[in-house]
Amino acid sequence: MIAIRTKQLTKKYKGKIAVSSLNLEIEQGELFALLGVNGAGKSTTIKMLSCLAKPTSGDAWLLGHSVVSDALKVKASINVSPQETAVAPNLSVWENLELMAGIHGSTRKEARQKATECISTFGFADIAGKQAKALSGGWQRRLSIAMALISAPQILFLDEPTLGLDVLARRDLWKMIEKLKGSMTIILTTHYLEEAESLSDKVGIMAKGELTAIGTAQELISRAQTTHFEDAFIKLAGEGDIRR
């Protein structure tokens, strides 16, 4: 089953093309890593898919619903953990989770129950009463992802989830993401190539607003005739035509 399909998805900002005629299919339950150098169009793609930015032309369907004509249905089945950690700094871990459940329509009682479940699932028991701003960067990111999960999305967008984290915190977060694999469709953007290689089922590489390659990390290594994924990325991120 296809979770996400885009057709000629395009975004222009004042005549400048950020994403150009993107045609992409992502399977349900897949962890799809969207890669590309700065300015390649990854965030703009995620923004269009999550209904935060309107396409200039083209369309995308998430679980069959169009981002152009059916944005409410799309929003009901997705959630985003944005690049900037989206936690309320003065609220506790517990309060952040309850607040997010409330935003997604839970009653007070349901929100309390969901927060309790989340605290146990993500190992927040010892820090539940702490203000978010007192947490380390790694735990703030963990909380940010847990908040995105509280609405039980079928599609989760993780925009650079480990940006700026030290290697231990990053590996910890990988374990968290690995546990989610298969239970929902996950779209991950990252500049850490070993993260994409280690976590993803499939990788898409964008360059100058276009998709230049798509496949498993191994397929891309073979296609680029390199030994390492990083070298394959460097080759493929520079190309302008779509290769499958």
Ligand SMILES: Nc1ncnc2c1ncn2[C@@H]1O[C@H](COP(=O)(O)OP(=O)(O)OP(=O)(O)O)[C@@H](O)[C@H]1O
């Ligand atoms: N709101 C905006 N207004 C004008 N131009 C924009 C806007 N958002 C993005 N762009 C431009 O669109 C292009 C794609 O940007 P985008 O942020 O999608 O790239 P990215 O691959 O996510 O980059 P990064 O890895 O740096 O986050 C860039 O040239 C950027 O300057």
